[in-house]
Structures are given as C-alpha cells and as structure tokens.
Amino acid sequence: MNITTSIKPDTILANCTLLDPSDETYLNHPIIERFGSPSQPIYVDQCNVDINGVSYDNPLILPIYDGQLNLVQCAVLQDGQRVQVMPDGLAQGFARYGHFDHAEPIIVTYNLEAFFKIAQTGYAVALVILPSLCDAQHTEFKPFDFEQMQYAINQLSKAGYTKLYMPVRPEHVQLEGFQKLEQDTALRLLNQHIVIDEQGIKTDYLIELYKDDGIEDVAIFIDESIKRLSSSGQWGELLPLAQPETSVNSTYPIHALPPLARDAVIAIAEHVQAPIGMTAQCVIGAMSHIAQAHVNAPHPFNPQGEPCSLYLLTEGQSGSRKSTSRNMADKAIIQHERKQYELYRRDLEQWKSGQASLNKKDKEAYSAENPPPHDPSTLYSDITLESIAGLYVDGILNNASIASDEAGQFFGGYTMKGDTRTQAIGGYAKLFDDGFVERTRSKSNLNGSGRAYDVRLTFNLQGQHEVLSDALKDPVLRGQGFLPRFILTIPENLAGTRLQDAIYRSKNANHDHRLIAYWTRCEYLLDDCPRPQGGQELYNGRYVIPMNDEAREIDASFYNMFEELQGKGKRYEYLQAFASRASQLARRLATVFAYFEGLQRIDAKTLTGACEVVKHSLNEWAMYADIEVKTESDAERLIKWLIRKCIEQKTSSLSKTLAMKGAPSHLRKAKEFDPCINELIEFNYVRLVTINKSTYIELNPLLLE
Known part of the structure; x- marks a missing residue:
C-alpha cells in the first residue's frame, strides 16, 4: 500500500x-x-x-x-x-x-x-x-x-x-x-x-x-x-520578572514553514551543521526571490496588491556556516542563473562578431538596430543602491536579491554612511513598499536618470553581532523605517557541538530526498512558472494571491493584537515602528509560502505560520536593549519595596494588610495589588502564609541574603 x-x-x-x-x-x-x-x-x-x-x-x-x-x-x-x-x-x-x-x-x-x-x-x-x-x-x-x-x-x-x-x-x-x-x-x-x-x-x-x-x-x-x-526546592528558582506579554521565545518557529520548505531547512541544518533559524532565513530568502517575480501580496486598499518581497536579516558568529547555508538554499537559483549567463555570453559573442568588421558609423547603426544582450544576473552580494537603481531604470532588471553573509559591509559601506544614507534608506523603503525606484542625476550627467515601476528587491543579509550591533541600534535606521521592514533572527551559536562522526561523513546532501524535492520545486518555479487560475488578473506579469475568509479573520486579529500591544505600558510601546508592520510582513510572508506550495489562496494555516515567524522576529528585535526602553514593572516596584521593608524590620514576612497600605501609591487597592502578588508568587519571589488567621507575605530567603 x-x-x-x-x-x-x-x-x-x-x-x-x-x-x-x-x-x-x-x-x-x-x-x-x-x-x-x-x-x-x-x-x-x-x-x-x-x-x-x-x-x-x-x-x-x-x-x-x-x-x-x-x-x-x-x-x-x-x-x-x-x-x-x-x-x-x-x-x-x-x-x-x-x-x-x-x-x-x-x-x-x-x-x-x-x-x-x-x-x-x-x-x-x-x-x-x-x-x-x-x-x-x-x-x-x-x-x-x-x-x-x-x-x-x-x-x-x-x-x-x-x-x-x-x-x-x-x-x-x-x-x-x-x-x-x-x-x-x-x-x-x-x-x-x-x-x-x-x-x-x-x-x-x-x-x-x-x-x-x-x-x-x-x-x-x-x-x-x-x-x-x-x-x-520549595521556593524554586527565582525567575526574571517582566511586564505582561514580555516573554521572549528565541526558538525559531520551524513548524510554521510549508512542509517542503521546512524539510529543506532541517536537512540543510543537518548537513551544514548550522542553526535552524539561519537555514530557515536562507530558504525563505530563496522563496522570496522566486515568488516576487510572479505574485503580489494582498493589500487591504489596493486590488493590485503590493510586492511580496522580503527583507531578511540573520545574526551569526564567524564560522557559523552562513555562506554554506545560503548557497545550499540558493542552489537551484544559482544553477538557473548560470544557465542564463551561459546563454548571455553566447549571445554577446554573436553580437560582438556581428559588428567586428564594421566602421564606427555602421557600428552605431548596428547597435541601434541590434541592442547588445544584457547580463541576466539577479543575485548580488555587494551592489549599491545607485547601481541597482540604474539597472532597474534601464530595464535590465525587474527582480533582484541582495544576499550577503557580510552584512557589516552593507551597513558600514559608503551608501549607508554620511550624506548618502538618508537617500538610500528612502530608496530601499520605496522599493519595499511600492516596487518603485528613481534615479536623478545632475544636469551635466542626465544619462541614466529616470524611474522604474513594478520592480522587486529581496534582502537576505547575515552578519556578526559585533558588526551589526551598532547598526541595529541606530535610531536613524529604525526611525525612518528601514530596519522595521526586516524579519530578524538571532539563532543560537552551535560552536563546540558540531562534531562529525563516521555516520555524518557518510551522508551526502545531493542524495537527500528532502533537498532534492526542495530544489526540484525551485527549478519548476524558475523554469516553468505556473500561471494563475480562476480568472485572476495579471498586473504587469504578476497576480495577487488573495486570502480566504478564515485567513482574513486571522489577519484582522493579528493586526488588532499588535496595535493594542503598542499602547502605553504594553510590550511594544517602544517598538512601534516594528510592531506596526507585523500584519504587512505576515501577509507578504504568507504569500511567499502560498506561492511556493502552489496554493491559489492564502489559507488559515499558511497565514498563521507566517504570523508565528513575524512574532519571533519582533521578539528578537526586542532583545536589543537600546531599541526597547525597559520600564520597571509594578511587580518589580513592589518586590523592591517589600525587600526594603523586611530588611528595615529584620523580618522575612509582612502582614498582607499592612503591606497593601504601605505599598507604592498606585498599588494600594486589591485590584492592583493582588495581580502583582500573584506574579511574585508565580516567579518564586514570595508566598502567602496564614498565621493566627491572618495572611502574611513571606519573602524568598534568597532575596534577603
């Protein structure tokens, strides 16, 4: 069977x-x-x-x-x-x-x-x-x-x-x-x-x-x-106190990815011995590169949708196998590009031969009637906004990716420094949001000026913490919305655990059925792209993958949740630029997932998975202390007051009634006081004991040492 x-x-x-x-x-x-x-x-x-x-x-x-x-x-x-x-x-x-x-x-x-x-x-x-x-x-x-x-x-x-x-x-x-x-x-x-x-x-x-x-x-x-x-361990370990909804789960939500992509992520991690988060970002980058050329993400107000291109950022230490992971994820794209480049070189040689024996005037006429072929490359590791904008404006490129494991070179390069930074940030933002780019040159050098519409760019940047840290905390890069467009992961460092036994050395990634299936799917989408079904309209060669009814409900709930969490005292009060894009990023990522799976509509499972990845990214951004201003929670204020009173009175417990009367002013009613005490109990800071029918708050002895 x-x-x-x-x-x-x-x-x-x-x-x-x-x-x-x-x-x-x-x-x-x-x-x-x-x-x-x-x-x-x-x-x-x-x-x-x-x-x-x-x-x-x-x-x-x-x-x-x-x-x-x-x-x-x-x-x-x-x-x-x-x-x-x-x-x-x-x-x-x-x-x-x-x-x-x-x-x-x-x-x-x-x-x-x-x-x-x-x-x-x-x-x-x-x-x-x-x-x-x-x-x-x-x-x-x-x-x-x-x-x-x-x-x-x-x-x-x-x-x-x-x-x-x-x-x-x-x-x-x-x-x-x-x-x-x-x-x-x-x-x-x-x-x-x-x-x-x-x-x-x-x-x-x-x-x-x-x-x-x-x-x-x-x-x-x-x-x-x-x-x-x-x-x-009656008291248990003292756990860090946090505001509601501030727990950070650093584990990459691998279950959220489509089955074929998920298996490839796991397989690459096994063969390369790289963190799951890193290989996942590489696979998502490859899927985004392929999908952006053919589909748009649904937009609440635009029937033509918006680009589904993604900006991805992964932090990884030196030697964490960044390049190898990306090359394995991009293998089908790299091979496709190589074939296209070989055809280009052949056509270029024919074009050169056709004008080799002509004089200058005839060469100009020949070139006017027979434009030279263009380099078909779409994967770049080091290219400036000025250069890529020129390729878009000249019609050489419609879709491209900047994929590099030296993100420090990107953030520390000329484009992202000094006077050119503001212009570059705005340019990359317009590319992300609208697929639009403009290049304006001086009056003495107008050649190359112009605009390009409906072009796409995917970022897949990887770099070391020491190099990225300053850039990721840069208020200009955050405040002008450049970094908030990125899906971030900070995977664990596997150094010291990547031992290779005889079984490992006997494995061959090229024979792994999980990778073969993934590469085959990528090749199919690159070589023989399926067209839309059900009368979906094409907009400059792309069609929108809509959400079904269940997905639309999830999208609304996801948006409302992150809108509420931007409120005063909430989890993302100081990450508003990031949290406000959560719904948009989830729709884009779900579009990439759906296209890769061959779905005609984004269903609930696909969008839920995309939401999990975006939530993970926001938690990772929150790890940068200079991005999120840490405010002291009510539970933290209360435990500090309780410790101080117990030390003053040389005791390990206080009457709950007296503690409520002397607590910080805004916590002196049961409605505010009891939730804080319950949090302190849950995290092993205090416990309630009954002595002669009166309730006392007893402190963990570790707090009084």
Missing part, C-alpha cells in the same frame, strides 16, 4: 488493526519485542506500507496529539527505520498514554522504551516524536531534536499542564541541552542517578527505564524524585 503525505490521521487509524496486550500478534510485534509493552492497546497497519519510497512492513502506528489533546497526526514506526509522520512529515504534537490531568504530573520522554515502561506505572506520559525513535542505539541529539522537545513541552505548558517532568541521566554527554530545556520551559528534570542514605550507609543507584525493569521500581523512582524536587 502506498501512503501519501496528505492522508488524514483519523483515516490512517481507521485502516489499522487495534491490538489488545493479550493478543499473540501484539506480543510478537517487532516494536513490542524490541522496546517492550505499554500494556495498552496499539494500532498496527497489517500491510506493507510505502512512504516516500521507503517500505514499512506491518508498522506500529502512534496517534499524535496537540496540547488540547486533539488528534493531529500519526507516526509510523518500524524497528531500525526512521520514523515517518503523517501528514506534513514533522510532528506537531506528541504521543501519549494515561489520563492527562492539569493537577497531576505528566512525564515527558524522548525514548520509546521509557515511554512504554512509564505507561505501565499509571503515570500520564508524553513522547516527543523524533525521527530516531526506532534506532537501535540513540545517544546523541541534534539541535533540532531539543527544539522538538521544547515544542512539545511548550504545547503542554500553554495548555495548562505545569507539572511536567523528564527523567535524564546526569552523565549524559548532552546534559547541558536538557538543563537548558529545564531553564527555558516549565519542565523539571528527574535525576536518574540517586543516592539513598540508610543508617549512615550511602548507596548509589542509576535508575534505568528499560523494558525488563520492574514496574514498581520505576514508579517508586518517579514518586520519590518528584517528592525530592518539591522538598529540596
């Missing part, structure tokens, strides 16, 4: 056999024999299944759920083979066993054997779906594996499940990765290495979650580990 990647999960399960743990077929299934039994019914497809050219014999099927416990996908498992997720190819949730209760613990694991074992204990357990789940031995994780873990954990956390625990060995070579998960999410780690002190004798135990381990031992380990966490 051949399964397509678009098949719905309920259809998959309907065609499977549900086996009971007492069935002999259940006990003899290769996955159960290899990884143990969850003592729960399992779904098995009792056929030979072919997925993307890979055969799966009698595979086990795991349902995948999102944070609201809705069935969203299925995972296809066979011992020793890569896990396949249907549809979309990338897990957008987790597998689960047990009853999920917001008040009870949920154990999260990335290991199939542990998943089955924990399921037998009665604890609710969630399994992060990694492609390597069924590998014989899996001890090393890629950066994307940790991102997948964080994605599943955040889904549960956002759905209200806060008692999340993950067993982990303390000597794991990538322990820092798990510790970062604990730091960045609601997850708490359960140390599998424990020491038990009985009558003065200390005994070391390393708890393993293997299929042959006793259920009672595993249950006791989880029980005791959770109790130790509760008793040893």
Whole structure:
C-alpha cells in the first residue's frame, strides 16, 4: 500500500488493526519485542506500507496529539527505520498514554522504551516524536531534536499542564541541552542517578527505564524524585520578572514553514551543521526571490496588491556556516542563473562578431538596430543602491536579491554612511513598499536618470553581532523605517557541538530526498512558472494571491493584537515602528509560502505560520536593549519595596494588610495589588502564609541574603 503525505490521521487509524496486550500478534510485534509493552492497546497497519519510497512492513502506528489533546497526526514506526509522520512529515504534537490531568504530573520522554515502561506505572506520559525513535542505539541529539522537545513541552505548558517532568541521566554527554530545556520551559528534570542514605550507609543507584525493569521500581523512582524536587526546592528558582506579554521565545518557529520548505531547512541544518533559524532565513530568502517575480501580496486598499518581497536579516558568529547555508538554499537559483549567463555570453559573442568588421558609423547603426544582450544576473552580494537603481531604470532588471553573509559591509559601506544614507534608506523603503525606484542625476550627467515601476528587491543579509550591533541600534535606521521592514533572527551559536562522526561523513546532501524535492520545486518555479487560475488578473506579469475568509479573520486579529500591544505600558510601546508592520510582513510572508506550495489562496494555516515567524522576529528585535526602553514593572516596584521593608524590620514576612497600605501609591487597592502578588508568587519571589488567621507575605530567603 502506498501512503501519501496528505492522508488524514483519523483515516490512517481507521485502516489499522487495534491490538489488545493479550493478543499473540501484539506480543510478537517487532516494536513490542524490541522496546517492550505499554500494556495498552496499539494500532498496527497489517500491510506493507510505502512512504516516500521507503517500505514499512506491518508498522506500529502512534496517534499524535496537540496540547488540547486533539488528534493531529500519526507516526509510523518500524524497528531500525526512521520514523515517518503523517501528514506534513514533522510532528506537531506528541504521543501519549494515561489520563492527562492539569493537577497531576505528566512525564515527558524522548525514548520509546521509557515511554512504554512509564505507561505501565499509571503515570500520564508524553513522547516527543523524533525521527530516531526506532534506532537501535540513540545517544546523541541534534539541535533540532531539543527544539522538538521544547515544542512539545511548550504545547503542554500553554495548555495548562505545569507539572511536567523528564527523567535524564546526569552523565549524559548532552546534559547541558536538557538543563537548558529545564531553564527555558516549565519542565523539571528527574535525576536518574540517586543516592539513598540508610543508617549512615550511602548507596548509589542509576535508575534505568528499560523494558525488563520492574514496574514498581520505576514508579517508586518517579514518586520519590518528584517528592525530592518539591522538598529540596520549595521556593524554586527565582525567575526574571517582566511586564505582561514580555516573554521572549528565541526558538525559531520551524513548524510554521510549508512542509517542503521546512524539510529543506532541517536537512540543510543537518548537513551544514548550522542553526535552524539561519537555514530557515536562507530558504525563505530563496522563496522570496522566486515568488516576487510572479505574485503580489494582498493589500487591504489596493486590488493590485503590493510586492511580496522580503527583507531578511540573520545574526551569526564567524564560522557559523552562513555562506554554506545560503548557497545550499540558493542552489537551484544559482544553477538557473548560470544557465542564463551561459546563454548571455553566447549571445554577446554573436553580437560582438556581428559588428567586428564594421566602421564606427555602421557600428552605431548596428547597435541601434541590434541592442547588445544584457547580463541576466539577479543575485548580488555587494551592489549599491545607485547601481541597482540604474539597472532597474534601464530595464535590465525587474527582480533582484541582495544576499550577503557580510552584512557589516552593507551597513558600514559608503551608501549607508554620511550624506548618502538618508537617500538610500528612502530608496530601499520605496522599493519595499511600492516596487518603485528613481534615479536623478545632475544636469551635466542626465544619462541614466529616470524611474522604474513594478520592480522587486529581496534582502537576505547575515552578519556578526559585533558588526551589526551598532547598526541595529541606530535610531536613524529604525526611525525612518528601514530596519522595521526586516524579519530578524538571532539563532543560537552551535560552536563546540558540531562534531562529525563516521555516520555524518557518510551522508551526502545531493542524495537527500528532502533537498532534492526542495530544489526540484525551485527549478519548476524558475523554469516553468505556473500561471494563475480562476480568472485572476495579471498586473504587469504578476497576480495577487488573495486570502480566504478564515485567513482574513486571522489577519484582522493579528493586526488588532499588535496595535493594542503598542499602547502605553504594553510590550511594544517602544517598538512601534516594528510592531506596526507585523500584519504587512505576515501577509507578504504568507504569500511567499502560498506561492511556493502552489496554493491559489492564502489559507488559515499558511497565514498563521507566517504570523508565528513575524512574532519571533519582533521578539528578537526586542532583545536589543537600546531599541526597547525597559520600564520597571509594578511587580518589580513592589518586590523592591517589600525587600526594603523586611530588611528595615529584620523580618522575612509582612502582614498582607499592612503591606497593601504601605505599598507604592498606585498599588494600594486589591485590584492592583493582588495581580502583582500573584506574579511574585508565580516567579518564586514570595508566598502567602496564614498565621493566627491572618495572611502574611513571606519573602524568598534568597532575596534577603
């Protein structure tokens, strides 16, 4: 049976056999024999299944759920083979066993054997779906594996499940990765290495979650580990206080990209060993370059739409594989350009031959009747606005990209410095907004002056923090709207983790089916561009990809959300120039996604994904402290006052009634005071205790040290 990647999960399960743990077929299934039994019914497809050219014999099927416990996908498992997720190819949730209760613990694991074992204990357990789940031995994780873990954990956390625990060995070579998960999410780690002190004798135990381990031992380990966490860290770690809606999630929303592009992003990251955010920006840059020549983004007031061109900016350290990532993402474009350039060189030689033997007068006549061919190049790494404007005005170019991993040269170059900067900023802004460029030369040199309409430019700039920092904080570049047009990401630095074993060195990117599919799609859009359907009108060779009704509702909600967040005291009060463009950037990015996927309309899923990328960009801009003026929150003011009063009175607690009366003036009513206290409790700064029927605010001892 051949399964397509678009098949719905309920259809998959309907065609499977549900086996009971007492069935002999259940006990003899290769996955159960290899990884143990969850003592729960399992779904098995009792056929030979072919997925993307890979055969799966009698595979086990795991349902995948999102944070609201809705069935969203299925995972296809066979011992020793890569896990396949249907549809979309990338897990957008987790597998689960047990009853999920917001008040009870949920154990999260990335290991199939542990998943089955924990399921037998009665604890609710969630399994992060990694492609390597069924590998014989899996001890090393890629950066994307940790991102997948964080994605599943955040889904549960956002759905209200806060008692999340993950067993982990303390000597794991990538322990820092798990510790970062604990730091960045609601997850708490359960140390599998424990020491038990009985009558003065200390005994070391390393708890393993293997299929042959006793259920009672595993249950006791989880029980005791959770109790130790509760008793040893009653206060918990002091977390940074922030204003509402100020949490920054630096993980790039890879799930937001279309499936084909998303797989390419992951594949490039694996082969190049570059951060996901960096490879994602490179792939989006390639898609924007291709799409801008053929489609326009929908505009609320202009039926002809607006350019879908994108300005992209990525910060990356020296040696972070910026060039290699971009070259791999642009491979189809580069090859296409090379073919076009070879044709141009041939035509140029013919043109030169045609006038070689002519005198000066005849050459002029020949050139007038036979204009020389133009260089078809559209990818530039270092070109000034003056030069590219001339190419537009002269009709040589209609669509171009400036793609460079030396963004410092761009921001520090002559064009963006001194007297020419203001003109350049305005020129790039007009190109972005209207696809319009104008070049005006002096009266003594009018040749080359003129205007060009309906031209397009994509930026894909990458550079080091040391070089970009001053430019990104430049008030002129921000205030005149140049930087706010950019989608920014600041991916993690992978230096020190990019080890290459024999398996890695045996891989060949040119044979990776994910990249082949992506490059093939790019080639198709470059060579044999599909025309609009359904009577869509062409405007100078481009057509608008409209939004459907659901997408329009999402667009309105997204606009209103970011409009409200620009208000006084809100998240983007000091990032108004950036936040005000969020809706526009999301529509453009959604247009690029839709064109690449071959959609005739922007649907809800596509626009939602684009919104996630834009939200990520705004959070990244907010990381530059000089852009967003940090104001002290009410919770910060209150805790400072509480600390000062406790130190003055040499106590660790204050009466809540007296604290409210003496608090900063605008917090002396319960309506304002209680939310601040609740925030301080949530972030482990204070807790409420009852003494003789009176409520007291007790401070975390760490604050009084």
